[in-house]
Amino acid sequence: MSFTPQEDESKDRLFVEALARGLRVLSAFRPGESALSNQVLAQRTGLPKSTVSRLTYTLTKLGYLSQDADSGYYRLGLAVLALGSAVLGSYDIRRVAAPLMRDFALKHTISVSLGMRDGSDIVYLETCRSQARVSVQLSVGSRVPLASTAIGRACYSSLSTTERELADTDMAARYGQDWPLVQAKLEQARQQVLQRGYSESFGEFERDVMAVGVALPSPAPGQGSLCLNASGPAFAFDADTMRQQIAPALMQLARQIVPGA
Amino acid sequence: MSFTPQEDESKDRLFVEALARGLRVLSAFRPGESALSNQVLAQRTGLPKSTVSRLTYTLTKLGYLSQDADSGYYRLGLAVLALGSAVLGSYDIRRVAAPLMRDFALKHTISVSLGMRDGSDIVYLETCRSQARVSVQLSVGSRVPLASTAIGRACYSSLSTTERELADTDMAARYGQDWPLVQAKLEQARQQVLQRGYSESFGEFERDVMAVGVALPSPAPGQGSLCLNASGPAFAFDADTMRQQIAPALMQLARQIVPGA
DNA sequence: GAACATTATTCCGCAATGCGGAACAAAATG
DNA sequence: CATTTTGTTCCGCATTGCGGAATAATGTTC
Numbered sequence: 001m002s003f004t005p006q007e008d009e010s011k012d013r014l015f016v017e018a019l020a021r022g023l024r025v026l027s028a029f030r031p032g033e034s035a036l037s038n039q040v041l042a043q044r045t046g047l048p049k050s051t052v053s054r055l056t057y058t059l060t061k062l063g064y065l066s067q068d069a070d071s072g073y074y075r076l077g078l079a080v081l082a083l084g085s086a087v088l089g090s091y092d093i094r095r096v097a098a099p100l101m102r103d104f105a106l107k108h109t110i111s112v113s114l115g116m117r118d119g120s121d122i123v124y125l126e127t128c129r130s131q132a133r134v135s136v137q138l139s140v141g142s143r144v145p146l147a148s149t150a151i152g153r154a155c156y157s158s159l160s161t162t163e164r165e166l167a168d169t170d171m172a173a174r175y176g177q178d179w180p181l182v183q184a185k186l187e188q189a190r191q192q193v194l195q196r197g198y199s200e201s202f203g204e205f206e207r208d209v210m211a212v213g214v215a216l217p218s219p220a221p222g223q224g225s226l227c228l229n230a231s232g233p234a235f236a237f238d239a240d241t242m243r244q245q246i247a248p249a250l251m252q253l254a255r256q257i258v259p260g261a
Numbered sequence: 262m263s264f265t266p267q268e269d270e271s272k273d274r275l276f277v278e279a280l281a282r283g284l285r286v287l288s289a290f291r292p293g294e295s296a297l298s299n300q301v302l303a304q305r306t307g308l309p310k311s312t313v314s315r316l317t318y319t320l321t322k323l324g325y326l327s328q329d330a331d332s333g334y335y336r337l338g339l340a341v342l343a344l345g346s347a348v349l350g351s352y353d354i355r356r357v358a359a360p361l362m363r364d365f366a367l368k369h370t371i372s373v374s375l376g377m378r379d380g381s382d383i384v385y386l387e388t389c390r391s392q393a394r395v396s397v398q399l400s401v402g403s404r405v406p407l408a409s410t411a412i413g414r415a416c417y418s419s420l421s422t423t424e425r426e427l428a429d430t431d432m433a434a435r436y437g438q439d440w441p442l443v444q445a446k447l448e449q450a451r452q453q454v455l456q457r458g459y460s461e462s463f464g465e466f467e468r469d470v471m472a473v474g475v476a477l478p479s480p481a482p483g484q485g486s487l488c489l490n491a492s493g494p495a496f497a498f499d500a501d502t503m504r505q506q507i508a509p510a511l512m513q514l515a516r517q518i519v520p521g522a
Numbered sequence: 523g524a525a526c527a528t529t530a531t532t533c534c535g536c537a538a539t540g541c542g543g544a545a546c547a548a549a550a551t552g
Numbered sequence: 553c554a555t556t557t558t559g560t561t562c563c564g565c566a567t568t569g570c571g572g573a574a575t576a577a578t579g580t581t582c
Contacts, residue, residue: 015319016315016540019282051569057531058280083287084346084349090292279539299558310559311543532574533574538569550558551554
């Protein structure tokens, strides 16, 4: 249960507890949820009622929460959105990648996403779907696991030895006794990437979804590893099509996005 | 200099200062900026060095900031993105509006945005541009003033008397001695909305940008007021076109999005 | 509408927690 | 190597946040 393996826990004079708790309240809101009561927040965060009350009060005053007039429930405020858009704005790769991704999605009638690794997850920075009706880029900001997705495996395979070992430690903790199995699968995926240049996940993360992934060579090292996937429904894309048509095209797309490679 | 006019300042036992300061650090990042040094953060937030150091330390540990490996500078972390996407996910209007907006944008070769009022600003929740190459929905989450934009004026005009007076107070503080002029302009816009059903801003917010706006009847009252605009470059859209073609179509779009009106 | 259950807010004494000046360390600059 | 600039750590102080308990507000049941 030690979150901070490098030090003896809880003696961290530099860590600002009140800030952490406030953010814990904000992150208790799961996407798709409209409004939460003060009590639900207390349950989810594990904080005492009165503390939550004070934190919601503060967050509301700052615009990070807004209180529903009649129900009194809290919802995430628009100030949070400003932060989120500041994040997206700071990644200039998106500006380059998005139009190319859009062309790709239209040409191949498939969805394509740009992701970045965060620990043992991939966070989507941009998604282009072939038909725009399905879901409103709700995927931007959402997380998928490194281990079971094509995009995650591609990313994993592109890590340096030291980074890979760090990620391994992360996942060992995350998957517990399943880790050996997961690791074997990951190693297998890595070998495939080394040989063929792309990764696969055919129905492993979501049933009936076929996906291939490639890593982008990191433009500035240490900036975080970027990766792409292309995914479509199994009824429209079989394994052969993914391997012979989509995967090469995706590798081509990666080269377009990062020319120096 | 009193931020909280309702009470005698700084005697607020419920307000959690440390949380506010931490968020002040996060919001010091402006969109488009990549990485900030610890010192710049101190300057922008007005906090002492050591405090900022502690806050950045905490935020980094929580994933809300990430530290660039070599420069040591901080950038907004991916955890912030998750929060932002949770906000967007909580507004189900987007799901309804987005495809309709997209059709509108394509049909009229014009940009259309969905916004929500936050104080004396409008925050964009969704934008659809006619040509997708220009800017990657960077606009989602960005703020434009209520007073000088078409979308803001439409929203203002749809407020109830009490809400409008609150907004007035907000803007009086914001615009200072310019407020009488601004208010006159707003009142004029409001009359126009009452008569014709839409608002205009022809080059007033951004030079050479023509825009019209309409308000959406709030589906659940007190949930915040939603509004739409359509905007295009002056060389492609003259005032007559905006008034006779775009504005009626936008009003039609509003009725499509919120059928019960 | 009385009696109860559930949830939110406020109070208040205690001490833990965060504060910030200053000392220290580490780079960057010349 | 001296100097400036920037980041981190230390540490005593008291402010600030804490959380149990009391209070208020709201909703529910009969």
